[in-house]
Amino acid sequence: MRFEWTVALRFLREGGLQTLLIIAGTTVGISVIVFISGFLGDLQRDLIRRTLGVQPNIIVRPAEEVARPLRDAGDASRLAQVQARAQRLRSVDQWQALQAELDTLPGIRAVSPVAAGPGLVARGDVNKSITVTGIVPARYAAVTRLNEKIVAGELRLNPGDVVIGTDLARDLGVALGDKIRLSTPTSPGDAYQVRGIYDLGQRNLNRAYAYVTLPTAQALLNLPGGVSSIELAVDDLFGAEALAARLQARMPHEVESWMKANTQLRTALNNQTVMTLLVRFFLALVVAIGVASVLIVSVVQKTKEIGILRAMGAARGRILRVFLIQGALIGASGAVLGSACGYLLTAVMSNFLRADDGTPLFTATFSPPLYLYTVLGATVIGLVAAVMPARRAANLDPAQAIRL
Amino acid sequence: MNPPIIDMRDVRKTYNPGTPVALEVLHGIDLAVREGEFACLIGPSGSGKSTLLNLIGLLEWPTAGAYHLNGRPIAQANDDERTRARLETLGFVFQFHHLLPAFSALENVMLPGLMRYGTHIPEQRRAATELLTAVGLGDALHKRPTELSGGMQQRVAIARALALAPPLVLADEPTGNLDTRTADGVFEVMRQFNETRGTAFLVVTHDPRLAARCDRVIELRDGTIVRDAPQQH
Numbered sequence: 001m002r003f004e005w006t007v008a009l010r011f012l013r014e015g016g017l018q019t020l021l022i023i024a025g026t027t028v029g030i031s032v033i034v035f036i037s038g039f040l041g042d043l044q045r046d047l048i049r050r051t052l053g054v055q056p057n058i059i060v061r062p063a064e065e066v067a068r069p070l071r072d073a074g075d076a077s078r079l080a081q082v083q084a085r086a087q088r089l090r091s092v093d094q095w096q097a098l099q100a101e102l103d104t105l106p107g108i109r110a111v112s113p114v115a116a117g118p119g120l121v122a123r124g125d126v127n128k129s130i131t132v133t134g135i136v137p138a139r140y141a142a143v144t145r146l147n148e149k150i151v152a153g154e155l156r157l158n159p160g161d162v163v164i165g166t167d168l169a170r171d172l173g174v175a176l177g178d179k180i181r182l183s184t185p186t187s188p189g190d191a192y193q194v195r196g197i198y199d200l201g202q203r204n205l206n207r208a209y210a211y212v213t214l215p216t217a218q219a220l221l222n223l224p225g226g227v228s229s230i231e232l233a234v235d236d237l238f239g240a241e242a243l244a245a246r247l248q249a250r251m252p253h254e255v256e257s258w259m260k261a262n263t264q265l266r267t268a269l270n271n272q273t274v275m276t277l278l279v280r281f282f283l284a285l286v287v288a289i290g291v292a293s294v295l296i297v298s299v300v301q302k303t304k305e306i307g308i309l310r311a312m313g314a315a316r317g318r319i320l321r322v323f324l325i326q327g328a329l330i331g332a333s334g335a336v337l338g339s340a341c342g343y344l345l346t347a348v349m350s351n352f353l354r355a356d357d358g359t360p361l362f363t364a365t366f367s368p369p370l371y372l373y374t375v376l377g378a379t380v381i382g383l384v385a386a387v388m389p390a391r392r393a394a395n396l397d398p399a400q401a402i403r404l
Numbered sequence: 405m406n407p408p409i410i411d412m413r414d415v416r417k418t419y420n421p422g423t424p425v426a427l428e429v430l431h432g433i434d435l436a437v438r439e440g441e442f443a444c445l446i447g448p449s450g451s452g453k454s455t456l457l458n459l460i461g462l463l464e465w466p467t468a469g470a471y472h473l474n475g476r477p478i479a480q481a482n483d484d485e486r487t488r489a490r491l492e493t494l495g496f497v498f499q500f501h502h503l504l505p506a507f508s509a510l511e512n513v514m515l516p517g518l519m520r521y522g523t524h525i526p527e528q529r530r531a532a533t534e535l536l537t538a539v540g541l542g543d544a545l546h547k548r549p550t551e552l553s554g555g556m557q558q559r560v561a562i563a564r565a566l567a568l569a570p571p572l573v574l575a576d577e578p579t580g581n582l583d584t585r586t587a588d589g590v591f592e593v594m595r596q597f598n599e600t601r602g603t604a605f606l607v608v609t610h611d612p613r614l615a616a617r618c619d620r621v622i623e624l625r626d627g628t629i630v631r632d633a634p635q636q637h
Contacts, residue, residue, distance in 0.1 A: 002523045003515075003519050003522060010506035010507060011506060014505065014506035304502060305502075305505075308498070308502040309515075309519075311463060312490070312496065312516055312564075313490045314487070314519055315484055318519075399463040402502065403454075
């Protein structure tokens, strides 16, 4: 292959500006592909985080209670109506053992037990319905990053402390250190001191939750020692559904991923992915056409040289490989440069694009697999694009080529 | 008598055979060129010289007849066999020298070695340098073809044709593009290699002066050999 590599490299070098231009074109195409891929992944990840608020990636709940009518098996078709059972607040069975098991499973980043149920918050004449949410702050923060959303005070709960949202605090007219009354249908409740105020960026969410310690919530919700759910954060956000299915298969509880719980968001993200996939496909096609057309021109320009090489004893296969190598080299060099430019573009854009609250719209992450696959993909594209010109070169009649 | 390198019997070449515009350009050629010969192929334009040279050089297929190259029947060999035979047995020098412009003079001469061995071996570099020095280009080893005169380029082409020490070099009007003095110099280089290394040459030429300096003259007219005679100097 030394002969093929030597001739291919010389042909490319001899191409001068023509070679530089096609590598530049490939670089631009690949950098946009890399930018879109990286940007899309980062943006979707951040978008999901913002949209889901404090929703976990996966939630494990007790399985729904179903009505089991007493009947003979043979008479099942005669039951005109089976009334669904009301779903009471129940604890996840053996949740501590389950939490310990989930802690060790691969792909799960954080595990947080939660006791949540309906409640009322009151101050003076104002009553607001909320979800009383009992948490272990460190674990909950690892799953939902609530600690990053605290705008006043802190997410450190002692018995008698509560953390509420900005809008609820405004509705109640309370600030840090003020007391509010929490009650539930099963407990008259008590007064709790506002220890922290969070802002999830959505008004309804900022009115929805009142965070207390796990034992406090257990007492308020009449769930002694129990939790209503176990919430999980996973390593691969888009693999949550598959992981949830695997977990579901090994436990009697209901396991639900964010994808299943937010089908509209998931559909929108899927559509966005399909659209960008199309854009990336057409960009790759443009790159391939560019490489092919430059190599076809090169074959025409080098007809005589190909003829002389064939006359000297270069087999068709060798000429074919000379041009395939050129295509692969153009693709690979464009991909390496394009990956660097694409990452640079993503990093620059992540500094420019800001959300309403002033925080970056997305965080640029360096993803080695993305660049590895890009370089491999672009090399294959270059190789495939070179097939037609290479075959044309290999099939040249040496006698005719020399006469030209 | 030396054994023949090329041995053609009743070779014919027809373009567009089996069609209304079929044209036979070579009619029953019998030709043998032996080791160490220095032969010229002469004839007017359109007599079939280039076609015959292409057939001998395995660049075209004969329509009929037998062709043995170095004792091996090659007339109906496939493309791979013919390509290998070209690399191992024949050297080519063309009228317009056809060097590869992307390579220096030395690299052009080393290309056949790279083609045969798949890598650069030190002996090839030494042999290529010796060849270029022998054709008077020892100080232009690293110059590109565009930096060389027409005569110098043709000398590089001769050195390249001899790089793998083939028993026969086919030269298609190698001096046709050169002035008389330069043409004499290039012709002299070929004669030297013929005498010192025993390489056989079959040179197509229009130049009667140069033809007169060949050991043997083969004259082609209307696709037929009309004269094939040795010459005394």
